[in-house]
Amino acid sequence: MxxxxxxxxxxxxxxxxxxxxxxxxxxxxxxxxxxxxxxxxxxxxxxxxxxxxxxxxxxxxxxxxxxxxxxxxxxxxxLDADVAPPVVGVTTDLSDGLARLIAEVEGELGGSLSGLPRAQKQHAVRLLEERGAFEMRRSAETVAEALGLTRFTVYNYLNRIRETDAAQS
Missing domain, CATH: 3.30.70.930 (Alpha-Beta Plaits)
Incomplete structure (x- = not known):
């Protein structure tokens, strides 16, 4: 396994x-x-x-x-579990607004969020945070699926972004 x-x-x-x-x-x-x-x-x-x-x-x-x-x-x-990979922007519980934000960031960064290296994934989370994506219900789970990460990792990225921003203010 x-x-x-x-x-x-x-x-x-x-x-x-x-x-x-x-x-x-x-x-x-x-x-x-x-x-x-x-x-x-x-x-x-x-x-x-x-x-x-x-x-x-x-x-x-x-x-x-x-x-x-x-x-x-x-x-x-x-990794061997028989689980279908998430389809970005096409899940039934994904709000249209969040789908648009994810698609917008994918376009800006040049491709699927799940294929990005770690630093670019962190940048994607920052862009989504700046655009209010995490104000939407269940957005962290949806963004985590799009990034190919766990929700826990997305929250860690968000915490670091918020700590850095607070320190700079």
């Missing part, structure tokens, strides 16, 4: 836009067993064989805690 694990370590703040040591320590633990983590200040994700990934994530969490993490939250997804 193949899995995808996404985990977030807190606190979110690094110094001088550098990743905090608890983030880099967790990534190092994943790399030691040959995995290639996708990491950023808001979360780390890794995919692979369930046995390898789960064992490695255990070591990554220990490394994060040893380097100052005060909280770790994770999500595990079965």
């Amino acid at each position: 193949r899995v995808r694990v996404e985990f977030t370590t807190e606190p979110f703040h690094g110094e001088d836009d550098q990743l905090p040591s608890h983030v880099t320590a967790s990534a190092d633990a994943l790399r030691q067993v040959g995995l290639t983590p996708d990491l950023g200040p808001l979360g780390t994700s890794v995919e692979g064989d369930a046995q390898v990934v789960v064992d490695a994530v255990g070591a990554a969490i220990k490394g994060a805690l040893a380097h100052g993490a005060t909280r770790v939250t994770l999500t595990v997804s079965d």
Whole structure:
């Protein structure tokens, strides 16, 4: 079985836009067993064989805690599960306004939100936040589906955006 694990370590703040040591320590633990983590200040994700990934994530969490993490939250997804991929902008519970906003951001960023790299996904969340997308009911779930992320990850992105904006005000 193949899995995808996404985990977030807190606190979110690094110094001088550098990743905090608890983030880099967790990534190092994943790399030691040959995995290639996708990491950023808001979360780390890794995919692979369930046995390898789960064992490695255990070591990554220990490394994060040893380097100052005060909280770790994770999500595990079965990549082999027989689930149809979401169809962006065509779900029945998606409001027309949110569908238009997602389509607008996809056009601006040059393609499907789910195919974007992490930094572009974070930028997409910022654009959607600026346009009021998250004022709509169940929008975080819909945006998460469009991005190919968990709702938890979208909320982490939003929290970071809001914290940064508040600090700049």
